[in-house]
Amino acid sequence: MAKSTNPTPSARERLAALLAEHGEVASSVQLTAKSPKALAVDVRGIGGLKLPLTAAQTKKLRGLGRPARFGKGEETLVDAGVRDTWEIPRDLVDVRWVDGLDAELGLVREELGLPTGSRLTAELHSVLLYDEGQFFLPHQDSEKDDAMVATLVVTLPSAHTGGELIVHHRGEATRYRGFPDRVALVAFYADCRHEVLPVRSGSRVTITYNLLLQGGRGERPGVSSSVRELLDEHFRTSSTPRWPGDVREPPEHLAFLLDHEYSQRGLSWDRLKGADASAATALRDAAAEQGDYEAVLALGEIHERWDAWDEDPYRYYPAPDDDEGRFDENGYYLNDLIEAEHRFVLNDPSFPAGAIDLDESEVCSVTPTSAMPADSSEYEGYLGNYGNTLDRWYRRAAVVIWPREQTFVVRARSSPVWALDTLIAGRDPDVARELAPYWEGSVRSHGGDAPLLGKALEAALALDDAGLATMLLSPFTIERLGAAHMPVLAELAARHGATWSRGILDSWFGETMRRWYSPGSSREGWIGGLPELLAHLPAGERVLRQELTQRSWDSLAAMIASDLRVPQRSVRHRQLGDLGMAFGAVVRAAASLRTQTLSRSIVKRCLSYGDSFSACLMPALRDAVDRAPGQDWEPAFLDLGTAEASRLRTRLEMPERAAGDWSIGLPDGCDCELCGQLAAFLADPEQLRKDWPLAKDRRGHVHARIDAAELPVTHETRRSGRPFVLVLVKTQRLFDDERLERARDADDLGWLGRQGMG
Ligand SMILES: O=C(O)CCC(=O)C(=O)O
Ligand SMILES: [Fe+2]
Structure with a gap:
């Protein structure tokens, strides 16, 4: 979110500020063990280690070590340029904490702000030895276990310099040193990047643990009532109008973005990290207080589009004071936020799989998204509708809250399939009406594919209401209509009448919709299958047959007209050729109608086209012969083929270009x-x-x-x-082109003659 310029902050902004104050905790922490004797380390082949470590002991340890690996994506690699350290095989080592580790882990839990009532346990991960010059470049540990929330690094006392462990979080780096005489424990959240600087002298030995979190939810008395008040205020208050006269409804959701990273499996209430844990818990408690809100964890995908500059605008002038933090990690200057999209997948098995889109006015956070490192970004210079734009994509987890009476709509918006299943099972028109305001957007954002259309038809049948059927069906596009849908569509058409059917088809054939969300489906491809589709209508059905064919032709005629205007001959011919199959299909479909009115008007229109139309017609004619060899021509094909033959004959009768005649015609287009x-x-x-x-x-x-x-x-x-x-x-x-063209014309004319159209 951009910095608010609003003088009175909104409820959600005040809520985020309250939660931020409430949850200030560290992302890493260092403790020391009570004494070097707190820890007993036995190594097979060496015996018990005496702490502080001596040079003689580290030498023996080195003898057992092998170069450590590190994980990169799916692989595990050895690369001394990334990680240069010895690893002592874990099964040779026995580590025992004389008084257990619980006291230390309790402190770590508190310092990291993990919920009271939860418990940390430590799982030995590795034993490492860094000699002079050895190091580990910045990396993030992989969370192999869902319950893993942090890493614990125990540095054994030894004489060494360098080898500092540096933990990064949200742009801050904390530096931890080992001690010559004390056992040091450093714990940090698993999503923190960290590194080990090169050891300058001596040796550094560490034991690392995965820290797993079990159970427990935080109870934080005190904040809950103010959180609750702000929550109520948020859902009561319409957001500020964006322009004079803009009417905005009160928000339907609130998403509070979390600051740490979570995997889908790692995201759960009792494993939230640091400040996230206390903030999320406070929110959830406030939501649960009177049972009238629902709070769910979600994974968000956020897209921001910024007006941006690729160089420092203040290179020659001092930057204004409030202007720091306006550069992204690639050095682009973020000028103005043009738009932001927030899409959330609810991470709760009781919700149907799917995503909901939230408005910017429904989102808040402690750390603004633009201050986070983007997962990916893309800069475009002066292109498109804006100046320079910088697109940034982020993944952030969130707590999403809504008033409980909205639950059906939230579920339905995140999964239109689930919504339709519910309608089919319950046949409740009131439930369908609740959906109405969102349905189009929901179908659109989920791609409105053929299986969904199938379900929507079924639901329309179950509800048996013309208006609801229109609401459910109109967001789809004609390209999704397949053979399997035809019987139900015919049934609906029979029930609700011709006017209803025309209305649906008008929406399905609509042009704007198609561009919105039918990627990969081509109108002409769909028209090519029209006769086969019509064959799935009940015999005697007339309205759909007529209307589908008429609209297919209107649509195709518009494409032909636009292709005929393409100036480059080769492109024009290729594009028209690509419409040949669809054209043939429309002619066949029109021929199967009860009246020949449409067939005749197709012929009439085609006879008015110029020579280039042959590029569309010839493939259609050849295809018709392949489909029904030896059969009589449809009258429309016969008329068009005969006309084509005489056009070809006229062209061929013109004298060939004389050798040495270099005259070329310039097509119309400009008379400057x-x-x-x-x-x-x-x-x-x-x-x-x-x-x-x-x-x-x-x-x-x-x-x-x-x-x-x-x-x-x-x-x-x-x-x-x-x-x-x-x-x-x-x-x-x-000369070559004209010769080729004449040969092709002659060939086409011969073929037409053999088909009885000479
Ligand atoms: O040795 C250390 O201090 C850290 C080791 C580490 O980062 C790791 O094993 O992933
Ligand atoms: Fe690590």
């Missing part, structure tokens, strides 16, 4: 004075080359015209003299 000169050169049958001194932008215009029309003319700039000279040369491709 420059294009006039270009056209004259092109039209001249004898002139093959033109050396044309032209200023830069004028050369650019000529380049563009020639490229757009894909003319057989090379156009290069000779960079000598002022202005440079544009050299145009007509090429042999003029």
